[in-house]
Amino acid sequence: DGGITQSPKYLFRKEGQNVTLSCEQNLNHDAMYWYRQDPGQGLRLIYYSQIVNDFQKGDIAEGYSVSREKKESFPLTVTSAQKNPTAFYLCASSRTGSQPQHFGDGTRLSIL
Amino acid sequence: GQQLNQSPQSMFIQEGEDVSMNCTSSSIFNTWLWYKQDPGEGPVLLIALYKAGELTSNGRLTAQFGITRKDSFLNISASIPSDVGIYFCAGHESGYALNFGKGTSLLVTP
Numbered sequence: 001d002g003g004i005t006q007s008p009k010y011l012f013r014k015e016g017q018n019v020t021l022s023c024e025q026n027l028n029h030d031a032m033y034w035y036r037q038d039p040g041q042g043l044r045l046i047y048y049s050q051i052v053n054d055f056q057k058g059d060i061a062e063g064y065s066v067s068r069e070k071k072e073s074f075p076l077t078v079t080s081a082q083k084n085p086t087a088f089y090l091c092a093s094s095r096t097g098s099q100p101q102h103f104g105d106g107t108r109l110s111i112l
Numbered sequence: 113g114q115q116l117n118q119s120p121q122s123m124f125i126q127e128g129e130d131v132s133m134n135c136t137s138s139s140i141f142n143t144w145l146w147y148k149q150d151p152g153e154g155p156v157l158l159i160a161l162y163k164a165g166e167l168t169s170n171g172r173l174t175a176q177f178g179i180t181r182k183d184s185f186l187n188i189s190a191s192i193p194s195d196v197g198i199y200f201c202a203g204h205e206s207g208y209a210l211n212f213g214k215g216t217s218l219l220v221t222p
Contacts (some may be wrong), residue, residue: 004154031208041210042115042200043155050208058209090154097208100145103154 003027006091006104012112013078013085019078021076021107023091032074032103036060043090049074050097078109086111114139118201125191126221128219132222133216134185134208135201139209144177149215150197158199159186191220 004025013019031050035043038083045058049068065083068074074093078085088108092101113135125131135144143162147155159170161177161184168175174187184203188195201213 006154013167033210040214042214043202043210044212045209048208056208092154098204099142100143100157100160101210102157103147105154106152108152 004091004093004102004104005105006089008107009105011107011109013109016080018077018079019093019109021078021089021109023074023076023104024072025074025093025104026072027093027095027102028071029093029095029102030071031094031097031099031101032068033094034058034064034066034074034076035092036088037088037090037106046076046089048097070079085109114205114211115167115204116197116201116211116213118216120216122217122219124219124221127190127191127193131188131191131195131218132185133199133201135203135213136183137203137205137211138182139205140158140181141203141205142181144175145210146173146175146184146186147200147202149200155200188196190219191218193220193222196220 007022032048033048047066049055065077091104091105094101144162146158149155165179166177172189198215202210
């Protein structure tokens with residue numbers, strides 16, 4: 001089945017540790033996105049990529065990093081510089097940047 | 113990005129009732145989208161709207177793109193228990209980023 005796969009479903013981070021969240025899509029979509037969701041809040045954009053080897057900062061990029069070496073993959077690293085990383089992280093993709101976005105099932109990150 | 117104004121924040125209704133929720137922005141949008149999110153899962157696209165005045169249905173769901181291009185509404189007719197969840201509006205103002213509302217939490221009682 002075509003879709004967006006995020007892993008792991010749950011992730012725990014120790015103080016001072018970097019962690020990487022995986023996002024893979026087999027929809028042949030050009031654009032990919034990372035959002036952060038906090039309780040009772042809408043989705044806030046962290047980073048997005050319109051094409052391989054290119055990505056742009058969103059509204060809350062500080063403390064996060066991404067790479068887009070392959071069309072199918074857009075991993076997100078939550079660095080130790082992100083002081084409040086506990087949240088639900090959602091990856092999305094779209095055929096092009098102006099098309100509707102489709103989401104994965106998310107990764108819940110917590111601090112140990 | 114701009115945060116959209118979505119209302120109501122939550123709704124508690126009885127099974128069989130109709131539901132209406134809306135979203136407004138302070139600027140013109142090119143696209144309006146409506147998503148549903150179940151607990152612990154990602155949002156699922158329900159309806160996409162592309163033209164001012166467009167009215168689109170998906171089963172018991174109907175959504176409209178406001179003629180001013182600054183608002184949209186979603187109606188659910190004859191609600192059932194599986195309609196429970198959080199409904200988000202989203203829109204493209206320009207470029208690639210989607211702006212999201214804070215969501216409407218829907219609870220349906222039998």
